[in-house]
Amino acid sequence: MTVRVRIAPSPTGFLHVGTARAALYNWLFARGRNGVFILRSDDTDSERNDPKYQQDIVTSLRWLGLDWHEGIDVGGPHAPYQQSLRSDRYREVAMDLLERGLAYYCFATPEQLDEFRRQAQAAGRTPAYDGRFRLESGVAAARVAAGEPAPIRLAVPRPGATTFHDAVRGEVTFDHAQVEDFVILRSDGSPTYHLASTVDDVDFEVTHVVRGEDILSSTPKHIILTEALGARPPVYAHLALLMGPDGKKLSKRHGHTALNAYRADGVLPEAMVNYLALLGWSPGEDETIVSLEEMVARFRLEDVTKNATIFDNDKLEWMNGVYIRELAVDDFVARATPLVEEHLGRALAVSEGEQLAAIAPHVQERAKRLTEVAEQVAFIFGDVEYDAASWEKVMTTPEAPTAIAAARAGLATLEDWNTPAIEAILRDMLEELELSARKGFQPLRVAVTGSTVSPPLFESIEVLGRDVALARLEAAATRLGAG
RNA sequence: GACCCGUUCGUCCAACGGCCAGGACACGAGGCUCUCAUCCUCGAGAUCGGGGUUCAAUUCCCCGACGGGUCGCCA
Secondary structure, eight states: OOOEEEEOOOSSSSOBHHHHHHHHHHHHHHHHTTOEEEEOBOOOOTTTOOHHHHHHHHHHHHHHTOOOSEETTTBOTTOOOBGGGOHHHHHHHHHHHHHTTSEEEOOOOHHHHHHHHHHHHHTTSOOOOOSTTOOOHHHHHHHHHTTOOOOEEEOOOSSOEEEEEETTTEEEEEEGGGSOOOEEEOTTSOBOHHHHHHHHHHHTTOOEEEEEGGGGGGHHHHHHHHHHTTOOOOEEEEEOOEEOTTSSBOOGGGSOOBHHHHHHTTOOHHHHHHHHHHSSOOOSSSOOSOOHHHHHHHOOGGGSOOSOEEOOHHHHHHHHHHHHHHSOHHHHHHHHHHHHHHHHTSOOOHHHHHHHHHHHHHHHTTOSSHHHHHHHHHHHHSOOOOOHHHHHHHTTSTHHHHHHHHHHHHHHTOSSOSHHHHHHHHHHHHHHHTOOHHHHHHHHHHHHHSSSSOSOHHHHHHHHOHHHHHHHHHHHHHHHHHO
16 A cells, blocks of 8 residues: 655745654655655635745745645645535545434533532542433434534544554553544534545555644544544654753744745755654664755655754764855855855845855854855955954064065065965974964954954965955054054 | 653763763864864763563663643634
8 A cells, every 4th residue: 555644834934844754754754655745725614724834834844955746835636635625525425424323512611510629620630521411313403403503523432442553652542531532613604624634645645643742632533534534544753852952842932943944044955854753763883964965765654753853053063064065166156155145135146156166164163054155255255354352363463564564565576466375484484483383374364354263374364355355454454554 | 630651971862681872053171274164083961750561771661750741612
């Protein structure tokens, strides 16, 4: 049987990294088994849905490099893949369940329900509504006929229990005393998540449901419903949730939760995928940098960790740096250019593009995020901005004025303006002045780049060009003289 | 409170009854070096507690503690 998996986010917010990870695991699982990956939109909450979120889900998933065989934007044999467009189907199922006596109109008042839950809680029981206020079907039918609105609840078999084998957790059992007679159709006729999601999984022939652990306790509901529909339940796999550094559920206060925020921060999709994959799963050996092909080949649900995992930004950054360094230089330039232009607030001229390409290899090995590139090369494309601390640290030394003056004089005589020549003449200068590289070069670095931290000095000087480089040395000399 | 899930270095993963419990990030020290990075070497750092089972438990079982999740006409 063909493996069919799905990811079914609700468009009520930007794609969460946890959802992205679940999507990745589903994708890897399908890929490795020649299966089908489906993107569905569980948009049954008309209050909170927003088209912009649905768009973000699609673009974020594609940015990660994931693709799907069937889904909201690509169609497929079971289209539409959007729950808001399938209301009739859910209503039909609800009515069928009603007719077969497996579900019922509920006329319990909110007060009754509250009171029941309060008492259950007080008595040390789980406050799961057990259907005790259910009306005799004739009575209920009459009230409905009279136009009284009421939700439909599923009649959970009592007593009873549901046991299933979770692919990551093993056998899990829930006594039905813990499972309420849940609402499947709201009194306004709209389906709840439980109904819509289960019906879709059945209709779309989903074989494996890989989702967050937050839905583990709802799984018996879905199994009972599935069986009521006369279908065989899929294999379930519940992924542990992502936590913040403090061990609490990952949320905004820990940093970013939206995948698009990482993208905006200059994180490479390759790095994000690698990091997310290893956050709760391991290919077996002590490998850290793993290719997509390798992941596909090795991924198994049984190897997914059962513990909640903490999202570690430091490790993500480190890994991102590794991937940045692995990029071919022209690819690196292509990816960094938009961010540089954004930082500058303007497009780069052709000659500037060449300058960027020339310095690129040197900033490539210094960047952990693509956004850092813009900061590191800014000195090339605008006026120098002296970093106050840097100036204070190296320009107030006695050797600063001499070094700058000597460098100016030396560089001015240079025939060939290239890194080896620049380095040679500056090192000669060092020898003549009897200065250490540190003492002699740091003032030049600040003069030329504005900071004590920069790409390599000689390359920076070359890329800047003779005129600009000399002008900057002169400007620094003037400023020193004035001070 | 009830139920469910979980518990190996600070963090993420290995070890799925048997070599000094391994790797990565972070951290510390050193080396390379024109700064910062990269890179290299070294170091510190963990099996939650208690009972069992076994010749042998990180690994299997039970109890406890702790952490997480769920208890809606949200998903």
